[in-house]
Amino acid sequence: MTTALTAPAPAVEACCTPLTSEALSAEDAQRFAQLLKAVAEPTRLRLVSLIAAQENKEACVCDLTEPIGLGQPTVSHHLKILVDAGILHREKRGVWAYYSIVPGALERAAAVLSPR
Amino acid sequence: MTTALTAPAPAVEACCTPLTSEALSAEDAQRFAQLLKAVAEPTRLRLVSLIAAQENKEACVCDLTEPIGLGQPTVSHHLKILVDAGILHREKRGVWAYYSIVPGALERAAAVLSPR
Incomplete structure (x- = not known):
């Protein structure tokens, strides 16, 4: 959890009013749109999906470039967007950073679209 | 259901494998991204959210422009994207078209993000 102190509040935590329970405020709509865009x-x-499918539920960039078919810088860029949105957790261990949901x-996120 | 015969298969119906149950194919990822983008x-x-909050769960553009604070062409444009994605149903009655979820x-859509 080394990034917890400096990271901005993830959109996923800031969103909790379900979409259909009351008219969404402009501010909540902005926050939730940001999360969905990620x-x-x-x-x-x-x-x-690939990270969730790993046996130990985590993956490093080195595990992901081949199945995704894109270079490491591109994959790292997409992973950063998911970390910033609060969907992935990133943990540095030795040479590699490991990502988990x-x-x-x-x-x-699903609960905002449709309350359970 | 006057648009049912000509509308393309809505992305929302084409998506059913939950994101975390197995590695998503490139084709499914494309379809689900299209739905989420909508x-x-x-x-x-x-x-x-405003349509869901209406007493009878439907609204015409005339009900929506004022609370949204945008002009009718812009609101209609956004409504069309939601209809094309299979999220809203559009029914013409008299002068106005009425939209419902x-x-x-x-x-x-929520179930793809997170299986129940």
Whole structure:
């Protein structure tokens, strides 16, 4: 959790009023749109999906470039957007950074679209 | 349901494999990103939310321009994107078209992000 002190408040935590329970304020709409935009991109959806599919639920860039079919700088760029949005957690261990899905992040995003 | 025969298959119906249950194919990622992009925009989120907040769960453009604070052509443009994505249903009655949320559309989108 080395980035916790300096990272901005992730959009995923700031969003909690379900879309259909009351008229969304302009501010909440902005926050939730920002969160959805982070995942509304094919490569980023595949990255989240590939990380979730790993046996230990985490992956380094080195695991992801080949199945995604893109270079390391591009994959790292997409991973950073997902980290900034609060969807992925990044942990540096030795040479590589390892990425895992923040527990509850996708569930919280889904819950804004449709309350359970 | 006057648009059903000519409309393209809505992205929301084509998506059903949850993101985290197996590695997403490039094709599924493309489809789901398209669906999320339709809602990943502050004005469109507010439109969906405003329609859901109506007493009879439907609204015409005339109900939406004032609370959204945008002109009718802009609101109509955003509504069309939501209809094309399969999130809103459009029904012409007299002078106005009435928009309602397609039953289950938001639930299906949420279920791809996070299986229930």
